[in-house]
Amino acid sequence: MPPTNPPHDCPLCPRLAAFRTDNRRLYPDWFNDPVPNWGDARPRLIIVGLAPGLRGANRTGRPFTGDYAGVLLYATLKKFGLATGEFLADPHDSLQLVNTLIVNAVRCVPPQNKPTPAEIRTCRQFLTATLETYRPPAYLALGRIAHDSLLSALGERKALFPFRHGAEHALSAGGTLYDSYHCSRYNTNTGVLTTAMFEDVVGRAAQAVKGG
Numbered sequence: 216m217p218p219t220n221p222p223h224d225c226p227l228c229p230r231l232a233a234f235r236t237d238n239r240r241l242y243p244d245w246f247n248d249p250v251p252n253w254g255d256a257r258p259r260l261i262i263v264g265l266a267p268g269l270r271g272a273n274r275t276g277r278p279f280t281g282d283y284a285g286v287l288l289y290a291t292l293k294k295f296g297l298a299t300g301e302f303l304a305d306p307h308d309s310l311q312l313v314n315t316l317i318v319n320a321v322r323c324v325p326p327q328n329k330p331t332p333a334e335i336r337t338c339r340q341f342l343t344a345t346l347e348t349y350r351p352p353a354y355l356a357l358g359r360i361a362h363d364s365l366l367s368a369l370g371e372r373k374a375l376f377p378f379r380h381g382a383e384h385a386l387s388a389g390g391t392l393y394d395s396y397h398c399s400r401y402n403t404n405t406g407v408l409t410t411a412m413f414e415d416v417v418g419r420a421a422q423a424v425k426g427g
């Protein structure tokens with residue numbers, strides 16, 4: 216099985232590897248590597264995001280850290296006991312995840328936040344390895360691309376489990392997949408995703424993690 220995290224200089228997506236090289240030159244103090252999984256060493260919930268943001272995880276090296284997307288995510292995880300400590304949008308803050316691991320479907324920052332289908336497919340080997348390593352009872356997909364990539368990684372038939380915000384899918388491979396719109400600034404600013412909508416999904420996933 217491939218490793219759960221790619222190597223520092225993963226060459227598999229030429230466009231993203233070139234973008235990484237450009238960013239290292241432009242922003243030498245930033246992380247600018249494939250962003251590794253982050254969270255509990257024995258997760259019961261795996262959250263799958265899309266890809267690092269340029270000034271977020273690509274800058275800080277921790278998923279959903281440094282740009283807006285982490286604000287709602289981590290406040291909600293804390294509310295339901297899936298995180299502790301203080302989130303300061305800095306990997307050196309005191310935030311810790313509880314029973315939870317965060318993984319991106321694509322590990323390198325893509326230009327304009329848009330990975331190509333080939334890049335999503337190529338990076339899936341690390342997602343697959345992560346899911347096979349942990350096999351948690353619950354998954355939370357943030358957005359349709361994460362949902363689709365997670366289903367492919369688990370060998371599920373996508374037609375059986377269509378993406379819908381708030382949906383709960385009992386997977387053939389075991390475990391329950393919860394769907395949410397991505398907690399991006401765009402989605403929250405436009406009202407596509409409200410705090411109440413996000414809390415409803417995360418709250419149910421948290422119940423599953425606790426076996427409730």
Ligand code: SF4
Pocket residue numbers: 221225226227228229231232249321322323334337338
């Ligand atoms: S996106 Fe994934 S597969 Fe592609 S270069 Fe980055 S780490 Fe490698």
